[in-house]
Amino acid sequence: MTTITVLGTGSWGTALANVLLDNGHDVMMWGKTQQTVDELNHSKTNQKYLPGITLNENMQATSDLKKALSFSDYLIMAVPTKGIREVCQKINREADSKKVIVHVSKGIEPQTFKRISQMIEEEIHEDFFTGVGVLSGPSHAEEVALRQPTTVAVASDNEAIRTMTQDLFMSDYFRVYTNDDLIGVEIGGALKNIIALAVGITDGLGHGDNAKAALMTRGLAEITRLGTKMGADPMTFLGLAGIGDLIVTCTSVHSRNWKCGNMLGKGLSLEEALSRMGMVVEGVRTTEAAFEMAQTYNVEMPITEALYGVLFNNEPLETNVKTLMNREKTNE
Ligand SMILES: NC(=O)c1ccc[n+]([C@@H]2O[C@H](COP(=O)([O-])OP(=O)(O)OC[C@H]3O[C@@H](n4cnc5c(N)ncnc54)[C@H](O)[C@@H]3O)[C@@H](O)[C@H]2O)c1
Numbered sequence: 001m002t003t004i005t006v007l008g009t010g011s012w013g014t015a016l017a018n019v020l021l022d023n024g025h026d027v028m029m030w031g032k033t034q035q036t037v038d039e040l041n042h043s044k045t046n047q048k049y050l051p052g053i054t055l056n057e058n059m060q061a062t063s064d065l066k067k068a069l070s071f072s073d074y075l076i077m078a079v080p081t082k083g084i085r086e087v088c089q090k091i092n093r094e095a096d097s098k099k100v101i102v103h104v105s106k107g108i109e110p111q112t113f114k115r116i117s118q119m120i121e122e123e124i125h126e127d128f129f130t131g132v133g134v135l136s137g138p139s140h141a142e143e144v145a146l147r148q149p150t151t152v153a154v155a156s157d158n159e160a161i162r163t164m165t166q167d168l169f170m171s172d173y174f175r176v177y178t179n180d181d182l183i184g185v186e187i188g189g190a191l192k193n194i195i196a197l198a199v200g201i202t203d204g205l206g207h208g209d210n211a212k213a214a215l216m217t218r219g220l221a222e223i224t225r226l227g228t229k230m231g232a233d234p235m236t237f238l239g240l241a242g243i244g245d246l247i248v249t250c251t252s253v254h255s256r257n258w259k260c261g262n263m264l265g266k267g268l269s270l271e272e273a274l275s276r277m278g279m280v281v282e283g284v285r286t287t288e289a290a291f292e293m294a295q296t297y298n299v300e301m302p303i304t305e306a307l308y309g310v311l312f313n314n315e316p317l318e319t320n321v322k323t324l325m326n327r328e329k330t331n332e
Pocket residue numbers: 008009010011012013031032033049078079080081082083084086087104105106107139140141142278279280282
């Protein structure tokens with residue numbers, strides 16, 4: 001049995017804590033919302049994020065970060081990309097020992113173009129830092145919390161973090177592969193959300209499966225182009241953190257990014273769609289980052305550019321579909 005601290009009491013942090021508890025580990029969750037913390041402790045549920053699901057009976061949580069950090073030196077960080085730096089700064093204030101941090105978030109920071117492991121490395125003081133990894137792949141919290149078969153990859157430059165994380169999470173319903181391409185695993189997880197938004201839009205517009213397949217296939221080409229420019233191994237995009245996650249996010253009824261895109265396709269504004277979601281839709285912020293990266297590094301990303309125009313410049317959906325279809329003819 002290992003002690004583990006999970007930071008973030010949203011859908012994904014809760015589902016992953018449940019996997020670790022099912023594996024017999026001693027887990028402490030930390031969240032900033034006292035009501036959710038109380039519910040996890042007393043009802044063993046998290047109705048806002050995982051409605052109708054009863055969690056492991058040993059589920060425990062606290063809103064006291066110092067207590068959560070003194071519980072374990074192995075941290076799972078499960079907060080949206082936007083909150084990563086803030087949580088790291090809080091760790092610097094409250095920690096008293098070195099930590100391994102495995103994050104499970106999927107995004108890239110606009111303007112800096114930083115991946116999440118890079119933000120963590122920048123923010124966490126060396127006195128509190130052992131190393132960083134990422135757990136990613138096709139995995140919706142709603143299914144993991146129901147113990148439905150799921151496969152993911154763990155990546156880190158540190159082999160001990162890869163194998164330790166694999167050992168802690170592996171179970172008969174949660175299979176973990178190691179991967180030594182940290183850049184590729186993080187980029188794949190982040191960029192697939194852009195394509196899922198685009199697929200949601202095309203589905204919302206009433207287009208068919210041909211359009212969906214086209215966006216996924218040409219989307220994977222964009223992800224691979226930018227990813228390799230950032231230093232990823234192109235083969236990673238044919239694995240769980242690449243095409244695997246792209247498939248699930250573009251086709252699952254659980255996907256927040258697909259649902260948000262679908263509402264846009266049906267005519268809602270971005271503000272309306274986001275407020276109806278009530279959960280993080282990482283692809284919106286990542287579209288901003290990837291659009292800027294494409295310009296800066298001169299990478300061709302037509303789907304990302306079209307989506308950026310829709311999300312941030314109020315460009316009409318149908319016009320952008322026509323623009324994509326009528327781009328200069330080219331070779332596949
Ligand atoms: N939900 C999934 O199925 C799933 C699966 C794989 C990866 N992810 C990724 O995990 C990350 C978290 O997603 P989620 O689905 O759990 O989101 P969510 O919207 O369900 O929950 C987010 C949680 O983070 C908390 N939070 C937000 N900002 C915070 C801050 N600054 N400090 C502390 N807590 C903060 C919120 O209170 C909430 O509890 C995202 O990057 C997402 O892409 C989600």
